[in-house]
Amino acid sequence: MEDKKIKNMEEFASVSGISRPTLSKFFNDPASVRASTRRRIEAALEQYDYRPNLYAINQNRRLTKNIGVVVPYLSDPFFAEIARTIEAHVLETGYRPVLLGSHGNADQEIENLESLRLLKPAGVLLAPLGRASDRNRIAAFGQEVPTVLFDANIEETGAAFVGSNNGQSIDLIVDYLCRTGEPPAFFEMKEPTNPNAFKRRNAYIEAMERLSLTPHLIQAAGEGWEFEEIGFREGTRVVRDRNLPTNTILCSNDRLAIGFLSAAYEAGVRVGLGPDCTMRVAGHDNHPFSRYTCPTLTTVSQDYEAIAQKSAETLMALIEAQTPPDSRRETLFDGRLVMRGSA
Amino acid sequence: MEDKKIKNMEEFASVSGISRPTLSKFFNDPASVRASTRRRIEAALEQYDYRPNLYAINQNRRLTKNIGVVVPYLSDPFFAEIARTIEAHVLETGYRPVLLGSHGNADQEIENLESLRLLKPAGVLLAPLGRASDRNRIAAFGQEVPTVLFDANIEETGAAFVGSNNGQSIDLIVDYLCRTGEPPAFFEMKEPTNPNAFKRRNAYIEAMERLSLTPHLIQAAGEGWEFEEIGFREGTRVVRDRNLPTNTILCSNDRLAIGFLSAAYEAGVRVGLGPDCTMRVAGHDNHPFSRYTCPTLTTVSQDYEAIAQKSAETLMALIEAQTPPDSRRETLFDGRLVMRGSA
DNA sequence: ATTTAAAATTTACGCGCGTAAAGTCATTTC
């Protein structure tokens, strides 16, 4: 087909016999022109290789069809997975997702937002780093660009938040663990980078107290995003010392649990439900790799799909409304218990 | 500082007392103006909040400062890691990386290239899917845009290729395994998606024959990119049937090995070097999670850093030369043996 | 066949910046 290259819309107008303003309308929304002319244009598009110049288009629009998607760490399969799902939902709505990772770095996070601002995006879906984030600058960005936060909440920032109901999910797993064995100790980082970690800690304590049990926190030192390494290090210590009031460990997230399980294995401690097992370990998130740990990891699944869909949906509504929302809305999705071999 | 918003370069010219063409030169290359005027501009930039409009800039350039980076699967920590490293190198050279994942899908891969073409990138770094890739269209793209392939090679396509020396790395691990125990069988997918898999298979066969040993292939059925799942499924079968001529398994890549190890654990087969172990397993790639398998995975590390740096470097040279290279160059980096607990 | 509303065309301007040409100014060289 593709007979010859067309340089610009003017040229395409002359070869297709359609006026340029009509073509412009067509490319902005094919449904906005009469069905018969639409067919004529589409026929011409099959003959000639033409696509409108992206930069010329966006220069004249106040807002583009770009949607920024920022996650704290692209190498983390959890975020990679959720980014991928969000990407698909954004594409469905006819927008162009621009995916950026913050590499666990607050400066990079701000740079990503700055870089997005130049793209004049219609909106941004942002999963903030959490504690390390420059909250003021993120809030300022949220004032200028329609922004929906997901995964990690920052109060009063952005137009909405979509995430997991950590209270419910921790309740769920604590109840399960208590029902089926000894009550769990809670294994976490001493200074978590992520606000969800704080919520989970508090939810654990409340859940235990509700059951008239004494909460027990195991707090690992360590900075950064090498959670497996931290879980491994602290897990090795815990297993060696053997001074726990319980044989059951609930990890604040699956990546810590993966490291912990590795440590237990190395130390020769059998984890799981079998008769020769001396310890139970559970996680949180249903990390893509939690199916392949040894033993397979019992955990609470976050509803990736729902979070992705709702975030995208909320942002779209925000964009189409063209007006800041009356009030900031927070949506939380319940977790689902995933019973596997480790607890 | 940031007194007031400046609308465009014209306005910034009047408030800063510098002519617009000079400003234009400055923003394209700060070193291209006299040091004294450069200081004046930079001083003005601290007072006024102005950044050139990205779209207007790129509309008038034949090529932009964008560098496309395409990987087959962003959720795979291996590619996430290498993408991240490449991204950093691209940024260093003053270009803007645009990261796209193909989701294991050939159509998506082509769409990514199409989408990049609209961005008028200065060059593209592409890790193709492999067997599934539409080789013709990728080759055609390589004719139009300076393109360097990495990780997976496609003959005659793109201006250069940078990857791992699978021959050397498989030799290395086969030698090691033979030196320290029974010679390995090779565990792989029957119809690999990735050309490296074929190279590794052949390298294994050659290495075995060189040692006057009989190669033994275990080929798992299965499509797609769920390598752990395939490794788990086939691993379960292998362990159950117990009709192997050897107790040592060399997996074509770490993700298969991760699934295999999980299967062995579930089946109660001890893997490793200890006296109670009945099997050895090795992998290839030094996948970020191979440190946390049970037992930890002995593998061959690909030189991520070297591949990333060399790819970026090669592309930059290509871009600056502004002329298609005299001949296509292939660069292969040696692997490094990583001895851990599994073999 | 006539009216009418919707859609397409013609014409024209603007977006913000790259860039070329000619002229002016500052800095270096002898």
Place this chain on the structure above:
DNA sequence: GAAATGACTTTACGCGCGTAAATTTTAAAT
């Protein structure tokens, strides 16, 4: 101090498309 070189300013055009206004065509409704 004059000449020469380089840096800057002024002026002006073009990039490809969005979009507004006025006009004409088309298709549907009476």
